[in-house]
Amino acid sequence: KVKAISRSLEENTRQRRSDRQIMHRNLDPIVHPFERAKEYTRALNAAKMHRMFAKPFVANLDGHIDGVYCLAKHPWDLRAAISGSGDGEIRVWDLTNHRTIWRVEKAHQSVVRGVCPMPHTRRFLSVGQDRLVKVWGPEIISPLATYEGQEAFNAIDHHRTDKKFVTASSTVALWDVNQATPIQTFEWAKETTTSVRFNPVECDVLASCGADRSLTLYDARAQSALKKLTCSFKVNALSWNPMMAYQLAAASEDQNVYLYDIRSFKHPTSVLRGHVSAVLDVDFSPTGAEVVSGSYDCTIRIFDIPTSNCRDIYQTKRMQKVFCTKFTMDSKYLLSGSDDGNVRIWKAKANEKLGRVSTHQQESMQYNDQLKKRFGHMPEVRRILHQGKLTRRIKSATRLKNIMLDARARKEDNRLLFTGAKEDRRTDKDSAVMREHQ
Template identity: 25%
Template sequence: MVGVRNAYDGSPIIGPFNGHNKSVWSVAFSPDGTRFASCSKDHTIKVWNTQDGTLVGEPFRGHTDEVTSVAFSPDGRFITSGSADKTVRIWHANNGVPVVGPFIGHTKLVRSVAFSPDGTQVVSGSEDTTIQLWNTRDGTVALDPIKGHTATVWSVVFSPDGTRIASSSADCTIQIWNAQNGSLIIGPLTGHAREISFVAFSPDGARLVSCSWDHTIRIWSSEHGTLVAGPLEGHTNAISSVAFSPDGTRVVSSSTDETIRIWNAVASKPMLDQLNGHIDGISSIVSARSGAYIASCSRAIYVWDSQNFIYFSGPFEGHTDFVRSVALSPDGKQLVSGSDDSTVRVWDVNKSTLLAGPFTDHSEAVNSVAFSPDGAYIASGSSDQTVCVRSLSENTLISSPFKGHTNVVLSIAFSPNGTYIASGSYDCTVHVWDIRNGTPANSPFLGHTSGVMSVAFSPCNQYVASGSEDRTIRVWDPQNGTLITDPFAGHTDTVKSVAFSPNGAYIVSSSYDHTVRVWHTRSGTVAAGPFFGHSDMVTSADFLPDGIRVVSGSWDSTIRIWDLSDIPGIPSTSERSPARSSYSTCPTMPSEWIIKSDGWITDQNGNVLFWAPSEVIRCLLAPHCSSIISRYGTIEVDMSSALFGERWKQCYASVL
């Protein structure tokens, strides 16, 4: 069926029209808007009157297989079509008489066709991974096939000035080509996680919109290849088509979720900065010791400005599976990543480009990576039960893989002097290795009763901390493996991450219990927290270099920055004013409150304060949380006039 709807309110104007007897693959309006063409799996093309839905002439017949794409010429006189019969044809729009064709050259199904703005050429994209440019006068090829995509070319389109051709592919990339000689101008543009089904230029040619089977829409600068809006989310299934409105202010999309949606295509830069963020749960987060950046990873890797907590660079594209760990070099200029794809890669932080790798030293997932203090080496720990250390200058392992663990290696950390590496494993042990020869520096540290999820050296080389699935944190003497104090107890689920403060006096931990806590290193007592705010397990936490802020990443896809400056007993390495929040201006709002997983916000005694939906909870500022990095933005509720406790009765005033 085919129908026409109002672009402002979505109401049906006319239709649905029944005419094709099989699925309709593509529709296109004539330039004057009085007609539209449709093509179908039934091998035919039909032209309809947009006023009354009547057919204009007979169905166009000639293709010997399903017709996959149609487009009008700029003057509305002709229609071009592409088909599963591997050909392209041009027809008279009024009567369906073939004008020229079939154009033969593709070796597989033709997915997309489009006229050039002057009508002299037609471009086509095919499952044979190529793009062909044809002369409409006689059907001859204007250029050799344009090659660059590695999978089906789903969509092709000319820029409004005719100088460029954009293409999207099942290889998850967009490429922009010179229409005169077929050379690549921009791309490949990456970001979509699945096949990109359609691309379209804005009327002024400055932007390019794309849609994908990953359920999202993205808007790009066609001049620079940068993302300027999105990903726009809302569809619940693959998006099949997308287009700009004639004034360029809106985007319309259609999806296999059986909906059509209209989006605002105009957004300011600050709004776009706020919308950057992870789509998937965050597995690792780390602060650069230089103080400039924060790095985080999920399926994608991003780097953030740690002063303003805004997007800096990324996503870093290359890994073919989930990224488990990232680390920044001491100068903050390089980033190392480890992934479930069993590889380690080194990246340029500023350019988001690959510097070295992929290194395939491991045979299974890489769960943890680290830079040496001088930046000369990278270490990695893997599910293959080994630890590897690689020299970046020599591009080789400095010794055989370190073997000793009897289960998956989950975490590694260099000592501050760079001579040792600590590792934690599902075998419940902590090992300390001499990196010069890969031998254990002493016996395994025994004590945890379940997997060791995280290890960290203190800045002065004096301690090794470990966090475990047994819900405890332990601090060890690295020389002999003895405990400094009793295990730290308080978390109610797996301790996923531990990190020392810059002065070594404190340890921050994150847990599957959705909380972040700060502990005194020597005594194991709680110095701050638990901090409630994340709506899912907190997978990673680290101190910022000033020592009074903590950054955490969660499976809820958000990053939170916690301010410790107003907590007694925690000294600062820099002068900072406590973060101010409207929560503190409400006389009846407790200074500390807890966000529950069901959306209820309570005080520390469990008394209910208010409720918020899950989409609000994940971006809601909480006590001590000064900033959130999230693609969902940040929400702060104005509590200045809120009425809690005994004062709730004042919310109603009788008019009698």
């Protein structure tokens, strides 16, 4: 007898010329004794390629004469973004073609402090220090409606479903679009409120932060404040997680971003470290897995929420203090507004390839991502992935900050050792909040 090898013609031949060649593999681990060593080498090469192709900057939208103090993304139009500057100018940008499609030079008599789109319409709201709230249309350069307040406004946000919006001044005021005066006012203390945000999931819950280092939760249905925290440092901006209604991010003056769980609103659940100066703005990605922050140190940082680690650092030589940062609604790009009067577009993943990607390229990139994730704890791979191009000023400030943090930790350990104190060592989470109010 003669034993012949028989194979199916359909399983071993290509149907089209564009198909990849069929390769037969033996997955038995005995045949591959150096599998982990080979994968480590591939992970090292993937990390090097990641850093080599890390070019996050996409475009620069110039036109503002003064610094850009506020940004807003349209929740239903991926191409549109709204910006307001220090000279009272408002612009609507076409992010695809990198151009201005609508602008008003003197929308407000002073700094534009906030802009936000109105749901299910092409209109948007703006506030400034001239004590006015204005409603703007897509093609009309004069305001469609104007609401006058008693004091200068610092922030504005619109309800997700109802025709209501909230403003921040010395009080938090809730307005109806069809009425000229506030329908409700929240006032815990007579202090300036710097930021206010509606919860995108639990739409009647809102949070605010003030100049008195306060962080307050409100319920529009109860017509009263729920909880209030007095933080150790001033909170500059707030952002809600769109996927988890209970998670709130706070950009603090102490160079950190704190994540709070409003169900147990006593101490932050996570601390995102890395900035070397005050954090001025913060925003969640639409997936709820990442946070972007802009700082006074002229850098943008992207944090991974599950690990609380800084994934990427973006900066340019000409970019000044970053006043506002936003994720686009597809989570693929970032928007930043800085003191140099420019709106910049960045890639959310620095090494991501723009344009058409073939199936083979996509599979290769996914495989490399898994390798970097699997071997990310290795010293050499971690060093390459976290190696970024930073200016000398940021490097020296980071080095000095690490020395100060080490000295502070050493002092705390010595205090506990030589005084015989029974309490545990205080962490950043414990020292972030000074007092809780009911």
